[in-house]
Amino acid sequence: MPQGKRVVLASRPVGEPKPTDFRIEEYAVPTPGAGEVLLRTIWLSLDPYMRGRMSDGPSYAQPVPINGVMEAGTVSEVAASNNPAFAKGDIVLSRAGWQTHAISSGQGLAKIDPKIAPISTAVGVLGMPGMTAYTGLLDIGKPQAGETVVVAAASGAVGSAVGQIARIKGARAVGIAGGKDKCDYVKGELGFDECLDHRDPNLAAKLKEACPKGIDVYFENVGGAVFEAVFPLLNAFARVPVCGLIAHYNDTQAVAPKWAPSLMRAVLTKRLTIRGFIVSDFAARHGDFLRDMSQWFREGKLKHKEFVTEGLDNAPTAFMGLLKGANFGKQLVRVGPDRA
Amino acid sequence: MPQGKRVVLASRPVGEPKPTDFRIEEYAVPTPGAGEVLLRTIWLSLDPYMRGRMSDGPSYAQPVPINGVMEAGTVSEVAASNNPAFAKGDIVLSRAGWQTHAISSGQGLAKIDPKIAPISTAVGVLGMPGMTAYTGLLDIGKPQAGETVVVAAASGAVGSAVGQIARIKGARAVGIAGGKDKCDYVKGELGFDECLDHRDPNLAAKLKEACPKGIDVYFENVGGAVFEAVFPLLNAFARVPVCGLIAHYNDTQAVAPKWAPSLMRAVLTKRLTIRGFIVSDFAARHGDFLRDMSQWFREGKLKHKEFVTEGLDNAPTAFMGLLKGANFGKQLVRVGPDRA
Numbered sequence: 001m002p003q004g005k006r007v008v009l010a011s012r013p014v015g016e017p018k019p020t021d022f023r024i025e026e027y028a029v030p031t032p033g034a035g036e037v038l039l040r041t042i043w044l045s046l047d048p049y050m051r052g053r054m055s056d057g058p059s060y061a062q063p064v065p066i067n068g069v070m071e072a073g074t075v076s077e078v079a080a081s082n083n084p085a086f087a088k089g090d091i092v093l094s095r096a097g098w099q100t101h102a103i104s105s106g107q108g109l110a111k112i113d114p115k116i117a118p119i120s121t122a123v124g125v126l127g128m129p130g131m132t133a134y135t136g137l138l139d140i141g142k143p144q145a146g147e148t149v150v151v152a153a154a155s156g157a158v159g160s161a162v163g164q165i166a167r168i169k170g171a172r173a174v175g176i177a178g179g180k181d182k183c184d185y186v187k188g189e190l191g192f193d194e195c196l197d198h199r200d201p202n203l204a205a206k207l208k209e210a211c212p213k214g215i216d217v218y219f220e221n222v223g224g225a226v227f228e229a230v231f232p233l234l235n236a237f238a239r240v241p242v243c244g245l246i247a248h249y250n251d252t253q254a255v256a257p258k259w260a261p262s263l264m265r266a267v268l269t270k271r272l273t274i275r276g277f278i279v280s281d282f283a284a285r286h287g288d289f290l291r292d293m294s295q296w297f298r299e300g301k302l303k304h305k306e307f308v309t310e311g312l313d314n315a316p317t318a319f320m321g322l323l324k325g326a327n328f329g330k331q332l333v334r335v336g337p338d339r340a
Numbered sequence: 341m342p343q344g345k346r347v348v349l350a351s352r353p354v355g356e357p358k359p360t361d362f363r364i365e366e367y368a369v370p371t372p373g374a375g376e377v378l379l380r381t382i383w384l385s386l387d388p389y390m391r392g393r394m395s396d397g398p399s400y401a402q403p404v405p406i407n408g409v410m411e412a413g414t415v416s417e418v419a420a421s422n423n424p425a426f427a428k429g430d431i432v433l434s435r436a437g438w439q440t441h442a443i444s445s446g447q448g449l450a451k452i453d454p455k456i457a458p459i460s461t462a463v464g465v466l467g468m469p470g471m472t473a474y475t476g477l478l479d480i481g482k483p484q485a486g487e488t489v490v491v492a493a494a495s496g497a498v499g500s501a502v503g504q505i506a507r508i509k510g511a512r513a514v515g516i517a518g519g520k521d522k523c524d525y526v527k528g529e530l531g532f533d534e535c536l537d538h539r540d541p542n543l544a545a546k547l548k549e550a551c552p553k554g555i556d557v558y559f560e561n562v563g564g565a566v567f568e569a570v571f572p573l574l575n576a577f578a579r580v581p582v583c584g585l586i587a588h589y590n591d592t593q594a595v596a597p598k599w600a601p602s603l604m605r606a607v608l609t610k611r612l613t614i615r616g617f618i619v620s621d622f623a624a625r626h627g628d629f630l631r632d633m634s635q636w637f638r639e640g641k642l643k644h645k646e647f648v649t650e651g652l653d654n655a656p657t658a659f660m661g662l663l664k665g666a667n668f669g670k671q672l673v674r675v676g677p678d679r680a
Contacts, residue, residue, distance in 0.1 A: 052609075058609065059609045060576065060609050060610070060611070220604075223604060227604075236400065242604060242607045242608050243608070244608065245604055245605060245608060248604075248605065254601030254602050254605075255601055256596035256597075256600035256601050257596075257600065257601075257604075260596035260597065260600030260601075260603070261594030261595055261596050261597075261600075262594050263600070263603070264560075264563055264567075264582060264585055264588075264597075265585060265588065265594075266616075267582045267614055267615070267616040268582050268583070268584065268585060268616040269392075269398065269399045269400050269616070270400070270616065271400070271615070271616040271617050271618060271621060272614075272615070272616055273613065273614070273615040273616075274607055274612075274613070274614045274615070275607070275611070275612070275613040275614070275615075276606075276607040276608040276609070276610065276611040276612055276613075277611055278611060281611060
């Protein structure tokens with residue numbers, strides 16, 4: 001019987017996840033029952049939100065149970081099908097998790113047309129991260145031509161799309177990223193107006209220089225020192241879509257940020273809007289997202305970069321790196337070949 | 341030459357305003373020039389936002405200059421007119437400030453029809469405070485039938501309208517006010533579902549009890565301990581219109597609130613919306629406001645209470661009291677009789 005491989009949650013991390021919080025297991029590749037399909041994972045998507053699923057604090061989603069398979073979106077091939085809606089060889093978007101094979105009833109699977117774009121983009125710029133950028137920026141941030149949009153993790157899957165969409169809408173895009181290479185890419189390749197290094201000790205002063213007319217939209221996906229630098233620069237009526245706080249995911253103790261004492265007063269006097277969201281809140285926008293983003297992608301206005309780790313065994317290391325910005329572009333794990 | 345009286349800002353308060361921060365002056369009642377009208381103040385409206393105008397920190401409005409007349413909305417009578425749009429004896433809404441008489445070009449004056457409602461309501465439930473409640477609650481808070489709305493200063497000009505509008509929209513209204521008398525009035529007269537005393541040492545526990553299904557809308561006009569009690573009870577997708585922070589207006593030092601370390605994480609995981617506003621941001625809604633609120637007022641669904649201080653000389657004391665909740669209802673100063 002063929003063997004599959006999966007990564008399960010061995011223990012709930014305290015602070016930074018460590019290798020022993022994960023366990024790699026072998027298991028017998030299951031056989032699909034009536035109406036079911038067997039999925040073979042090609043691409044595994046690693047995303048910061050998974051850190052939240054490893055903890056059992058209150059959140060919008062249930063945590064992964066101890067000994068449960070780590071959750072994830074995947075690009076998978078239908079390896080066997082007892083479901084008339086899917087044929088062997090179909091490429092589908094699934095939430096199969098950190099494993100080589102999974103059984104599905106077919107529900108929630110979406111077919112991917114390899115002719116439109118590379119299939120890996122279905123978990124990247126044309127998938128969840130792209131839609132996070134699209135909806136958070138356009139539906140909450142609502143950038144107007146001439147306004148200034150700031151986003152951190154600007155070379156990452158979400159941040160890179162945020163800045164490029166801002167530019168498409170006629171706004172000034174200022175990115176923040178970790179290190180010179182990423183900044184050069186964000187400015188040189190992605191066409192942001194500016195990109196600053198978050199490790200720069202003068203980040204606050206440089207950000208002020210890069211945003212001479214203040215900040216109208218800050219797409220929050222990191223928190224920490226970046227929001228501290230952004231906060232005093234927010235203009236009247238600025239919008240802050242809050243999509244993630246990666247700088248805090250490993251916090252073991254909650255600390256009052258420097259901006260805390262003056263936050264609500266600024267909200268009032270500047271009439272700020274601070275609004276959290278999860279991509280699924282905007283499910284109704286999926287059609288608009290696919291139409292616009294596919295078009296921009298085809299027109300070359302929406303570039304993307306992938307950071308590929310080879311082999312499911314390396315997924316834990318890749319994920320721990322992702323939380324520290326070790327990736328340069330959308331973090332993927334190549335679990336299997338495009339065609340078996 | 342007849343003498344008028346005015347209250348000017350003598351010095352910028354540090355912390356709580358004190359009597360010497362104000363100065364009462366006499367001045368010659370001016371004569372209107374070509375196209376101008378002379379206004380005689382009947383009602384002076386005192387509102388918490390005026391504390392902000394006494395300071396010169398960054399805000400949405402210019403501060404009152406030292407030796408300048410304190411700003412305020414008034415209900416005034418046209419005492420003399422060289423402007424064909426206004427006749428002697430007309431009652432108008434004006435921003436004449438803390439003084440007995442003022443000259444106006446006529447711009448910005450709005451005629452008040454004494455047949456519709458008592459003229460003092462033009463600076464109360466049918467004026468700026470009422471519109472603050474209406475727009476903040478309906479345009480940002482968006483309460484749905486069956487949801488729970490919480491508002492503090494619930495016997496005050498804004499809070500009392502917030503809770504009554506929430507009830508009209510089918511929501512549960514929970515008020516917070518200072519002391520048993522105010523709470524009895526809020527629940528017994530205004531028809532809120534519950535009202536809690538903010539001085540109660542068990543406020544957090546009692547609020548939880550009063551909101552068994554959590555809080556969907558918190559209309560923020562106080563800050564401080566009330567928001568601390570509200571924060572853990574906010575439901576997913578809760579909305580927090582931020583209209584005022586009266587508990588902090590006299591702060592001399594900004595302190596990180598207890599909720600500070602977990603605010604942004606809650607914004608993210610609960611998808612909260614926190615949005616500051618000023619009534620003038622919703623100027624386009626003035627027609628809707630007048631139509632709805634006048635109708636509710638006529639139908640007896642919108643009650644109001646006035647707290648009248650007699651004489652302009654007593655305005656500083658009344659204002660200092662307002663910041664401490666000494667008023668019970670909308671704070672007005674009777675500056676002159678309805679008819680001269």
